[in-house]
Amino acid sequence: MFEGLKETLDRFKDDVEEQAESVDADAEVDADAADVEQEETTDERDDAAPPERDSSAETADDDREVSVGFGKRAKAFATGGVIIQPEHLDEPLETLEFSLLSSDVEMGVAEEILTGIRENLEGTVRAQVQSTDMILESALKEALLDVISVGQFDFDQHVAESDKPLVMVFTGVNGVGKTTTIAKLARYFERQGYSAVLANGDTYRAGANEQLREHADALDxxxxxxxxxxxxxxxxYDAVEYAGANDVDIVLGDTAGRLHTSNDLMAQLEKIDRVVDPDMTLFVDEAVAGQDAVQRASEFDDAAAIDGAILTKADADPQGGAAISIAHVTGKPILFLGVGQGYDDIERFDPERITDRLLETDVENH
Structure with a gap:
């Protein structure tokens, strides 16, 4: 996952580093020129008569402003540093924006990332002990975390502290892996010591009962x-009653695959919210759906007020744009990633770990 975004961010880092190298070269030339200019000015001052006072305050101010800016650049070079100027970022950021959009990152999210990068980098002085890569990684990580950490909370702690039974309802369009995701979460909770009951609220699709029943049998x-x-x-409702009577910790309820434009199905979801009052409504979609998944997440959130999202087939997603866009667009967190077909192939969505993957930073396995 994220191969496309990794390549995009790597290219951006290379572009900015190339600009920084050219700045180093320019700063060296400017510093040498400053030495020569200072020597010539000193010689002329020794030979010439005292100059008349310049009454133009504006001219003096302009000269001082230029010399201060030049002095800062010369000082940065003298200490082994370099100042990252706005013009050094313009072309790399333009290229990065195009690449992000090509990697299925939603336009508003791409703009937010670019703004964050520019704010984090402009005017940065790279000290002698730092590399340009270090500066870039820090700026990129901060910008990415700002985008993908929206709405994040400690899911496991929330489950532990919630009254039981905890009721979760799953929604989304047909064919994105809702039923399999429910089974994976049943295993996830079992490994944490919780009991669960599976309920099939998808009463319209032929074979839905059999599909979820097979998972329940396999998971006992x-x-x-x-x-x-x-x-x-x-x-x-029956599942919640059963859980309450039998001390079952968690109810995992499937619903019919629906589009936000399907009024009947949306009315059913509203009825479930009103009668069952689930603790969490989770939106499920495929990571490989890219911009479509982002759009659907936004529409479902408008229609049914989701509490979070789960992305399936994340292991097959070469871009990763949906994974860093959905939280920012909906304001609701991505909670899990489906990364395979087995019951154990699901992992918590960890923004820190995701950014480390994108920036190729070594990270311990969680």
Whole structure:
């Protein structure tokens, strides 16, 4: 995952480093020129009569302003440093913007990243003990974290502290892996010592009961369903009642795959919210859907007020744009990434770890 974004950020770092090297060369030339100019000025002052006072304050101020700017550059060079100027970022940032959009990063998110990078880099003085790469990595990490950390909270702590049973309802369009994700989370919670019940609120799709039942049997987990065509709210309500009566910790409820434009299905989701009052409504989509996933997340959030998102097939996503866009667009966090077909192939979405991956920083396995 993230190969496309890694290449994009690597190219940006190379572009800025190339600009910094040219600045180093210019600063050396300027410093040499300053020495020569100072020597010539001193010789002329020794030979010439005292100059008349210049009554133009504006001219003096202009000269001082230029010399201060020049002095800062010369001092930076003398100490082994370099000042990153706005013009050194213009072309690399323009290239980076195009590459981010090509990697399925939503336009507003790309603009936010570029703004953060520029604010973090402009006027930065690279000290002698630092490398340009160190400066860039720090600026990029801060800009990326600002975007992908939106809404993040300690999911495991939230589960531990919530009243039981904790009810989670899953929504999204058909075919994105909702049912498999529910089964993966049942295993995830089991490994943490929680019991769960699976409930099939997708009462319209042929085969939905059988699909979720197979997962429940494989996981040795209680399964609750009604006949096809029944009321989804009734199924989930029964699951909550069962969990309460049998000290089950977590209810994981599937719902029919729906589009935000499907009024009937959205009305059902509203009824579930009203009657069952789930603790969390989680949106599921494919990471490989890119901009489509970002758009759908925004639309579902508008229609059903999601609490977070889960991206499936993250291991097959060569770009990663959706993963760094959805949280910023919806204001709700990405909570998990599906990274394979097995029940254990799900991992918590960790913004720090994601940025380390993007910037190729060594990170311990969590």
């Amino acid at each position: 987990t209680k399964f609750i369903a009604h006949e096809q065509g029944g009321d989804p709210t009734a199924v989930l």
